[in-house]
Each structure stands twice: as structure tokens, then as C-alpha cells.
Amino acid sequence: MGKAGFIALIILWLFLASVAVFFGIPLVWLILSALDPNASPEFKIPSTISMENFIRLGEPVSGVPPYMWIVNSTIISTLVATIVTIASILAAYVLTRYSFKGQSAMLTAFIVFRLIPPLILALPIMILYRMWGMMNTIHGLVLAMSALILPFTMMIAESFLKSIPATYEEAAMVDGCTRLGAFLKITLPLAAPGIATIWLLAFVTSWSQFVLPLMIIRTPSLMPASVGLQFFFGEYGRVEYGKLSAFSILYSLPVLIVFLIVQKYLKRGIAGLVTR
Amino acid sequence: MSLSEYLKDRFLEGTGARLLLLPALALIAIFVVFPVVWNVYVSLTNYALTGPRARIYGFIGLENYIRIFRDPSFYNTLRVSFLFTLFSAIIGQAFLGLGIALALRMREPEGILGKITRALKITASTLVFVAWIIPEVVAGYAWSAITSKGGLVSMLLGVNENIYVKYPFETIVVANVWRGTAFSMILFMAALEGIPQYIYEAAEIDGAGPWKRFRHIILPLISHAILVDFILITIWTYGVFTMPFMIVGPSGQGGPAQIWTLYVYYNAINVYEVAYAATAANIMFLIVLAMIIVYLRVMGFLRRWW
Numbered sequence: 001m002g003k004a005g006f007i008a009l010i011i012l013w014l015f016l017a018s019v020a021v022f023f024g025i026p027l028v029w030l031i032l033s034a035l036d037p038n039a040s041p042e043f044k045i046p047s048t049i050s051m052e053n054f055i056r057l058g059e060p061v062s063g064v065p066p067y068m069w070i071v072n073s074t075i076i077s078t079l080v081a082t083i084v085t086i087a088s089i090l091a092a093y094v095l096t097r098y099s100f101k102g103q104s105a106m107l108t109a110f111i112v113f114r115l116i117p118p119l120i121l122a123l124p125i126m127i128l129y130r131m132w133g134m135m136n137t138i139h140g141l142v143l144a145m146s147a148l149i150l151p152f153t154m155m156i157a158e159s160f161l162k163s164i165p166a167t168y169e170e171a172a173m174v175d176g177c178t179r180l181g182a183f184l185k186i187t188l189p190l191a192a193p194g195i196a197t198i199w200l201l202a203f204v205t206s207w208s209q210f211v212l213p214l215m216i217i218r219t220p221s222l223m224p225a226s227v228g229l230q231f232f233f234g235e236y237g238r239v240e241y242g243k244l245s246a247f248s249i250l251y252s253l254p255v256l257i258v259f260l261i262v263q264k265y266l267k268r269g270i271a272g273l274v275t276r
Numbered sequence: 277m278s279l280s281e282y283l284k285d286r287f288l289e290g291t292g293a294r295l296l297l298l299p300a301l302a303l304i305a306i307f308v309v310f311p312v313v314w315n316v317y318v319s320l321t322n323y324a325l326t327g328p329r330a331r332i333y334g335f336i337g338l339e340n341y342i343r344i345f346r347d348p349s350f351y352n353t354l355r356v357s358f359l360f361t362l363f364s365a366i367i368g369q370a371f372l373g374l375g376i377a378l379a380l381r382m383r384e385p386e387g388i389l390g391k392i393t394r395a396l397k398i399t400a401s402t403l404v405f406v407a408w409i410i411p412e413v414v415a416g417y418a419w420s421a422i423t424s425k426g427g428l429v430s431m432l433l434g435v436n437e438n439i440y441v442k443y444p445f446e447t448i449v450v451a452n453v454w455r456g457t458a459f460s461m462i463l464f465m466a467a468l469e470g471i472p473q474y475i476y477e478a479a480e481i482d483g484a485g486p487w488k489r490f491r492h493i494i495l496p497l498i499s500h501a502i503l504v505d506f507i508l509i510t511i512w513t514y515g516v517f518t519m520p521f522m523i524v525g526p527s528g529q530g531g532p533a534q535i536w537t538l539y540v541y542y543n544a545i546n547v548y549e550v551a552y553a554a555t556a557a558n559i560m561f562l563i564v565l566a567m568i569i570v571y572l573r574v575m576g577f578l579r580r581w582w
Contacts, residue, residue, distance in 0.1 A: 012393065
């Protein structure tokens with residue numbers, strides 16, 4: 001390697017290192033403060049490392065033990081993921097196996113829905129729920145959240161089912177299978193990894209969603225983790241940093257695990273925007 | 277034809293199959309389309325969150341729209357939203373994302389130097405990715421903490437105050453660059469991978485230096501990706517709510533960081549003027565709709581010509 005090459009390498013290292021520092025610092029602080037019983041905004045190595053903050057999450061905050069919010073999030077996200085997966089697969093099946101008027105308009109509409117900022121919907125949904133008596137209800141939140149996520153999962157489902165040739169089903173039907181049978185026995189097993197991906201992505205999207213529960217759920221014991229977390233910001237600006245960081249880490253774990261599983265697919269999806 | 281035959285042959289094969297669209301369409305109609313329409317109706321009334329106007333409210337025509345176009349705080353939020361999107365999406369995320377994507381494509385030398393380079397690449401790109409996928413409230417909390425008094429940022433700047441109070445706009449811009457860069461990085465990585473190796477080699481043989489290679493080969497070949505990236509991150513950044521909400525609160529520290537999503541929330545929940553908030557939301561929705569139409573046009577154009 002020549003001198004110029006070496007200098008270029010050093011510059012590359014410095015750049016990558018600064019990127020790592022910039023993106024790493026908030027994350028490292030989160031971990032350090034979660035392990036520190038005396039956590040503060042200060043960036044420091046804890047003098048005593050302990051799991052105390054995690055254990056103390058059993059104590060109630062605003063009258064609710066924080067793990068309840070994780071339980072609520074699990075229930076809500078499971079329901080949402082299941083609803084949108086079924087609805088997406090059914091709709092995508094029709095969109096990829098039949099042709100009818102308005103089909104491409106429908107796909108375009110889904111792109112538009114997907115790009116609408118959630119707050120645009122959250123405000124009128126709150127107003128409507130006040131009329132419909134659906135404020136502060138889990139089913140109200142689940143339905144609205146499903147609708148919010150559906151355009152996203154619909155498009156994934158559509159691309160998955162499109163990649164499974166309809167000729168497989170046709171062949172099965174020629175051999176005497178019914179349409180439903182062909183779908184259940186041929187397409188569904190082939191689409192299984194895709195369906196799992198859709199379910200997982202829907203689960204974590206709903207798990208992280210903030211605006212809708214913020215507008216709809218007002219009772220602490222019904223809140224999902226994203227909104228319940230606000231209660232660690234106590235009154236008079238006092239924040240329980242240690243417990244909040246510990247809670248944040250527990251709350252982020254499922255998301256990290258899911259993305260570890262689906263990241264290849266996700267990257268391919270983004271690549272699909274710019275490659276033929 | 278008997279009924280069962282009809283059901284089996286005609287209904288399921290044709291029209292009936294479309295019923296499978298029903299769950300999806302019903303959800304979208306009730307919880308996406310109808311609310312957007314309802315928001316228009318609400319903006320024409322004097323509906324409030326509490327008090328008598330929460331129960332009995334009346335139609336007041338375009339009064340809210342007339343009022344909002346005379347409201348300095350609305351022009352403030354327009355300006356702040358525009359600058360926030362410009363700095364955080366285009367200048368921040370897109371350029372940093374492209375820079376990181378290029379750095380990740382750099383050749384690794386042989387031996388130990390190459391191993392260090394590889395480790396740095398993996399560490400940097402993983403952290404960028406994690407910043408993008410953790411729940412937005414967690415990201416918001418971490419940023420509000422490190423920009424608090426006594427936090428790392430206030431120490432580095434030598435300011436013993438809450439940075440998010442002293443520099444609220446800058447804080448949410450930087451925090452959002454941190455949050456969103458991963459998308460541009462991944463998009464540009466994919467675009468760069470699409471450039472065949474022999475093009476680089478040919479250029480190198482012809483004696484083109486790094487800048488010339490970037491300017492005359494890479495840039496033209498990824499221009500479509502840059503276009504798609506700009507539009508998408510602009511739309512997303514424009515609609516950001518959660519992180520700024522966590523860092524500077526609904527008032528945006530009294531205005532300087534009040535992007536439109538905070539403005540809508542603030543007017544609806546803190547000031548109780550729901551109809552007025554709906555008015556602002558509708559105007560901002562028209563802007564995002566225009567951007568979405570541009571996106572659809574561009575994607576349609578690329579699909580046909582590129």
C-alpha cells in the first residue's frame with residue numbers, strides 16, 4: 001500500500017469511528033444508566049453495576065406496575081399482527097390471483113395510505129371515538145392500529161404472493177383440487193415464511209406505535225408500554241433515569257430480536273425501490 | 277344451475293372472491309378514509325376538547341381557516357416544519373447516509389489492517405441500524421436525557437443547562453438525523469451494489485481519481501436512488517411526531533421547535549381547540565399529499581423509463 005492509500009485508509013477509519021460514536025452514544029448511555037442504581041443524564045461508568053433497576057420495575061409507577069404495560073403491549077400487538085396478517089393475505093390473494101377493474105388504483109391507494117403521517121389519522125380517530133364511546137378501549141386501539149399498519153403489510157403480502165406462480169394452483173386445480181384446497185395446500189405453505197415475516201413486522205410496528213395510544217388511551221392500567229413509559233417522567237421534572245433506561249431496554253428487546261430475524265428481507269425490500 | 281353449483285363455480289371463481297378484500301377494505305374505509313373526511317367536517321365547526329363546545333358545537337364555515345391564516349403561530353410552525361425537514365432529511369440523513377454507504381463500499385486491504393477496517397464497518401453500520409429500529413419513544417427518551425443538564429452534550433458544549441431548552445430546534449434536527457439515517461444508508465448501499473465492478477475498473481484504468489469516479493460514474497448511476505430517497509425521507513421527516521414530542525414537548529419549547537405535528541397536538545390537547553387543530557392538520561395533509569403525488573409520479577416514471 002502506498003502512502004496515499006494509507007492516508008485514505010486512516011481517513012476512512014476516522015470517519016467510520018465518528019459514525020460509530022455519534023450513533024452509539026445514546027445507546028451506550030441507555031445501557032450504562034440501566035445498570036447504574038444512581039443513574040443521571042451524566043455519561044459515566046457506574047460505580048456499582050447492578051440489576052437493581054430491572055428488579056425495581058416490579059414496583060408500581062402511577063399505581064401500575066410497569067410490567068403491566070409490557071403485558072398490554074403484548075396483547076395489543078398480538079391481536080393487531082394477527083388481524084392485519086389475515087386481512088393482508090386475503091386481500092393480496094385477490095389482488096394477485098384475479099384481475100378486476102380498479103385493481104391498480106387500489107394498489108396506488110395503498111401506497112398513499114402508507115405514507116400518511118399517523119397523527120393525521122390519530123386526531124380525527126380520537127374525535128370519532130369520543131362520539132362512539134371507544135375512548136380508552138383496547139378493541140378501539142387494536143382496530144385503529146390495524147388499519148394504520150395494514151397498508152404496509154398489504155404491500156409486503158402482495159409482493160410475496162406475486163412471487164409464487166399462480167400456475168402451481170392451476171395445476172392442482174386441474175388435478176381436481178378446489179380453489180380453496182389449492183390455496184390452503186399449495187400457496188399457503190409456500191408463503192409461510194412470508195406470512196411469518198408479515199406477522200413479525202406488524203407485531204413490532206404496533207409494539208412501537210405511540211401516537212394512537214397516546215390519543216386514545218387515558219387510563220394508566222390499559223396503556224401499552226410506549227405510552228406507559230411517560231409516567232417515569234415524574235412530576236416536577238424528576239425522572240427516574242435508571243428504571244426508565246432498564247424499562248426501555250426490556251421494551252426494545254423484542255424489536256431487536258425480530259429485526260435480527262427479518263433484516264435480510266427488510267433490506268431486500270428497500271433495495272427493491274432502486275434496483276430492477 | 278343449482279345454488280351449490282353456482283356458489284362453487286361462479287361465485288367463488290369470480291365476484292365472490294372479491295369478498296376476501298372486505299376485511300382489509302372495511303378497516304381502511306372506517307379507520308383511514310372516514311377519519312380524513314371527518315377531519316374536514318370538524319375543521320368547519322367550533323368543536324372543543326372540553327367545556328360546553330365539546331357537547332354542543334356548531335357549524336362555523338371557513339372561520340377556522342380564516343383565523344389560521346392570520347395566526348402568526350401557524351406561520352411559525354410552517355417555517356419550523358420546513359427548516360426541520362430540510363436540515364434533518366435532505367442535508368442530514370441523505371448526505372450522511374450516502375457518506376456511510378460509500379465508506380462501507382471502500383476496499384479493504386489485506387491482513388490486519390483489513391480486519392480492523394471490516395470491524396469498524398460492521399460496528400458503524402450496526403449502530404446506525406439499531407438507532408433506526410428501536411421504538412421511537414426509547415430514542416426520544418435517550419436523546420432528551422443526553423441533552424439534559426449535566427448530560428454528555430451539555431458537557432461537550434460547556435453549557436450547564438438543558439440543551440433541549442437552549443437549542444431546541446438544533447436538538448430535534450440532530451436527533452432526527454440520528455434516528456433516520458439508516459434508511460438512506462441501506463437504500464444507497466443497495467444502489468451502489470447495483471453498479472457493476474468493471475465500470476470502476478475501467479475508470480481506474482483510464483486514470484480517473486476518486487472524485488472524478490464519484491462525480492462522473494457513481495453519481496449519475498445512483499441519481500434515481502437519490503431522487504427516491506429525497507422524496508421518501510422528506511415525506512417521513514415531515515410527518516415525524518414522537519421524538520420531538522419526547523424531547524421538546526408539544527409547545528416545542530414555546531415555539532422555536534414546534535413542527536406542525538406538535539402544533540396540531542398542542543392545539544387539540546393542551547389548548548382544547550380541537551377544530552382549530554383539525555384545520556391545521558388538513559392544511560398540512562394537503563402538503564404531504566402533494567409530496568406523495570410527486571413520489572407516485574417519479575416511481576411511475578422510473579418504472580417506465582429506467
